[in-house]
Amino acid sequence: MSQQPSVILATASYDHTIRYWEAKSGRCYKTIQYPDSHVNRMEITPQKRYLAVAGNPSIRLYDVNSASPQPVMSFDSHTNNVMAVGFQCDGNWMYxxxxxxxxxxxxxxxxxxQREYESRGAVNTVVLHPNQVRCLLHWVSGHL
Structure with a gap:
């Protein structure tokens, strides 16, 4: 088994494919099929252990260091496109x-x-405040 690259890039597109790249050489070293939907957003945990992949309507968590193409966890409570995903600095919780x-x-x-908040419209972006306690969100309202 080859050594894990020190700097990893992950890409995804509407072709339902996630690719891991070695940043220094530009070599694609792993490809994962994501048949559930197109990918809207991806985020790597602060410890660089997991890759969260947000689609419609689920989030799948993949082990970056695993050769398995299967997710280690799935989050299925949303009912529409998941547009934002992120992690608290210790990596114990995700938003x-x-x-x-x-x-x-x-x-x-x-x-x-663990908790759900409702907004006045579709949520496109969520950012964790630097104090690691508050979430800031951006939504699109149907009203002008």
Whole structure:
């Protein structure tokens, strides 16, 4: 088995394929099929262990160091496109935002949605405040 690259890039597109790249050489060293939907957003955990892949309507968590193409966890509570995903600095919890108008907080140790917030419209972006406690969100409203 080859050594894991020190700098990893991950890409995905509407072709339902996730690719891992060695940044220094530009070599694609792993390809994963993502048949569920197109990929809207990806984020690597702060410890660089997992890659969260957000689609419609689920989030799949892949082990970056595993040769397996199967996700290690799935998060399926959203009902529409998941447009935002991110992690708290210790990597124990994840947040997500969806076009279903919700922001969800997931505890990766408990493997489930711990909290849900409803917005006034589809959520396109969620950013964790630097204090690691508050989430800021951006939504699109149908009203002008």
């Amino acid at each position: 997500s935002g969806s076009e279903d108008g919700t922001v969800r907080i997931w505890d990766l140790r408990a493997r489930g949605c």
